Amino acid sequence: MEMEKLVSLCRRRGFLFQSSEIYGGLNGFWDYGPLGVELKRNVKEAWWRDMVSAHDDLATLPGAPSPYEMTGLDCTIIMHPQVWKVSGHFDLFADKMQTCRQCKKLVRADHVADMTRDAEWAQSFAACCFVPKPDGTMSFNSAEAISWAKTRKLGRKLAPGLALVRDPEVTMSWLAEDIENESVTPATLTLPLVLSYMATAQKNETGLQTPCPHCGGDLTEPRDFNLMFESHAGALQSDENKVFLRPETAQGIFVNFKNVIDSSRVKVPVGIAQIGKSFRNEITPRNFTFRSREFEQMEIEFFCHPSQSADWYKFWRDRRMKWWQEIGLAGERLILRDHHADELSHYSTGTADIEYAFPFLPEGEYGELEGIAHRGDFDLRSHMEGKLDPNSCPLEVQKGEDGKPLHKGSGRDLTYRDDITNERFTPHVIEPSAGADRGTLALLCEAYHEDTAPDDKGKEQTRVVMKFHPRIAPIKAAVFPLVKKDGMPEVAQDLYRALKKKFPAFYDEKGAVGRRYRRQDEAGTPYCITVDGQTLQDQTVTMRDRDTLEQVRLKLDDVVAEVERRVTGE
Incomplete structure (x- = not known):
């Protein structure tokens, strides 16, 4: 999902x-x-x-x-x-906090790595500057990195605080120098390590810096912040x-x-x-x-x-x-x-x-x-x-x-x-x-499902359904008259009022019944009861189960007790 x-x-x-x-x-x-x-x-x-x-x-x-x-x-x-x-x-x-020296935003020190990994600028940088090799590993391309930093819609827009964007050649020189003296090797250049180099303006004075997830600027040392x-x-x-x-x-x-x-x-x-x-x-x-x-x-x-x-x-x-x-x-x-x-x-x-x-x-x-x-x-x-x-x-x-x-x-x-x-x-x-x-x-996450169900014309359509346990569903039952005539609304309204005395219920008479089902599926309502022409003849209604789509006929007088039994599980 x-x-x-x-x-x-x-x-x-x-x-x-x-x-x-x-x-x-x-x-x-x-x-x-x-x-x-x-x-x-x-x-x-x-x-x-x-x-x-x-x-x-x-x-x-x-x-x-x-x-x-x-x-x-x-x-x-x-x-x-x-x-x-x-x-x-x-x-x-307190949490350990770090402040960006460029954009001045505060970030939790233990969230920096995850936030940077998910940041738009970091993902854009990785896509442009890491090239796949035949053996399945990734190779860092420094020329592409400088080009990314100088491009208005890429580095200059996405990471204006990044040292690489502010001074590309000097910033890249620190990485080149360490590769030359074999402090690092191309095989060990992971994205987090490269980003640390890209955030460092003066390595000899500050050491490698941690980039800000928001703008790429360098972060201060962690300090306590009372919550x-x-x-x-x-x-x-x-x-x-x-x-x-x-x-x-x-x-x-x-x-x-x-x-x-x-x-x-x-x-x-x-x-x-x-x-x-x-x-x-x-x-x-x-x-x-x-x-x-x-x-x-x-x-x-x-x-x-x-x-x-x-x-x-x-x-x-x-x-x-x-x-x-x-x-x-x-x-x-x-x-x-x-x-x-x-x-x-x-x-x-x-x-x-x-x-x-x-x-x-x-x-x-x-x-x-x-x-x-x-x-x-x-x-x-x-x-x-x-x-x-x-x-x-x-x-x-x-x-x-x-x-x-x-x-x-x-x-x-x-x-x-x-x-x-x-x-x-x-x-x-x-x-x-x-x-x-x-x-x-x-x-909410557990309840969210997408599946297919037939519409009013029998055509399979994708539906969103919230499959809440009946006990915690916001609305327990919805009542629909099939049409707004022939006495069906009056019967449906009486049933709605009887249900409402027990638990949250919903009454809906607008639109095709299939569309009304879809609206209640999205709300997570487990049971929909429809009053139709047969109701007027034998005092029975249709109850539809949200999850199985099964429809059964019930006596009108038994509906409240049946919904209550299903909701409480008793």
């Missing part, structure tokens, strides 16, 4: 729009249209029902060490700034009343752990769930809604006894993977990847990512949908004692130059006392953290 086709469909059919589009849009921010808001709401509601409201506190689920309780929370987006200092976000929540959005609470804008938009929902759960335990009488093991907006000042938001500056999270902080935490981690890892499969990501593009030991924080005994092969990623690469992390007691201890040094072993409070805690904790007791054993302990935390926007995007 080509990503461009999905993006076009999303805009045309009202799944997603770029925010503030009439003013040119705002990069990294997206609005959900009429169909998109229903799709995303269905994802969130399915998550909340399956994880929280329909959870059986008395049963031991398969793979769980024991029964457990679940409850919910809704915390503010702006919290006390000390929360972010103690959690580590104030000091450590939290800043604001101020109150009329004065000073450091004393500086606040931050939360970069994650988890910390609100940690600081309310004691409030929840004391007020709701839940007992450990217990999960506290929250769905809410988070904000990260991404420098290079990209890939549609995959990396945005404003996004929504579905998180659980699961508190358990330390001795059982490894078993609970395995339970949540497997359960969350199964959930995504159950709502429509059952194909080979969904994987569960356990982090290697060298990827883990030393206080974590396990982290796994649920990943999806998004079509905008290179073949064989996956993007994270959800992370399941064993966080130990790191967070609760930090909010009790002060910011813990993640590099200390065992964990200790990080001290400043004066020997005092760098960031003081609350001093509150966030331990838990088991009223049966009378044991007091600091619970360990298992954190399943899912992205509602990324999940919605994955479901």
Whole structure:
């Protein structure tokens, strides 16, 4: 599936729009249209029902060490700034950034290679300057490179900041010099290495430079850039009343752990769930809604006894993977990847990512949908004692130059006392953290299909169909009168109203019925019901299945129950 086709469909059919589009849009921010808001709401509601409201506190689920309780929370987006200092976000929540000395744009250091590979100017340069050889390898042609750099519609237009474009002969001389003294050989001239030479104006002074993905200019050395959005609470804008938009929902759960335990009488093991907006000042938001500056999270902080935490981690890892499969990501593009030991924080005994092969990623690469992390007691201890040094072993409070805690904790007791054993302990935390926007995007990608189906005249036509799981489809059923006469609209409208009382339904009487089918296929509506001449005779209607195109006759009085049975699977 080509990503461009999905993006076009999303805009045309009202799944997603770029925010503030009439003013040119705002990069990294997206609005959900009429169909998109229903799709995303269905994802969130399915998550909340399956994880929280329909959870059986008395049963031991398969793979769980024991029964457990679940409850919910809704915390503010702006919290006390000390929360972010103690959690580590104030000091450590940063990306390595590089600035282009020519166009002044910022790029994430870990994105530079991929962005440059995909840049229009780099692809144009490679196509012009690398010539295939009989043995299948590529040979770099320096004369073509200089010609490309001097051509107005190529180098001068596509990469005005590139050193090769600004001073072709001097820039090329550095590569020629290194080939002559055998520092490099023609056989080792890969595209990334050649581009580094092409971005270098004064090699003896600076060494090889990294080109800017945007204009080809040389980039500065990486520096830290904090990803939290800043604001101020109150009329004065000073450091004393500086606040931050939360970069994650988890910390609100940690600081309310004691409030929840004391007020709701839940007992450990217990999960506290929250769905809410988070904000990260991404420098290079990209890939549609995959990396945005404003996004929504579905998180659980699961508190358990330390001795059982490894078993609970395995339970949540497997359960969350199964959930995504159950709502429509059952194909080979969904994987569960356990982090290697060298990827883990030393206080974590396990982290796994649920990943999806998004079509905008290179073949064989996956993007994270959800992370399941064993966080130990790191967070609760930090909010009790002060910011813990993640590099200390065992964990200790990080001290400043004066020997005092760098960031003081609350001093509150966030331990838990088991009223049966009378044991007091600091619970360990298992954190399943899912992205509602990324999940919605994955479901859009998985649902997009193109196939053929007969039109009104029986001729095979290509159709676009969004094969959503019925449970998360924005519209569950559409009702059509075959024609706008003979009493058919009245029957169809009554059926539509009956369906509407149960779930989102759509009524359409405009155009040929085949065209109405196509419109609902693109919207992902799983069932279309047509009221025709036979309906008036025997009170039956036609129900068409979106995926199989199978049509069956149902009694009019049975339609609502049948659609509900198919949607819920019960």
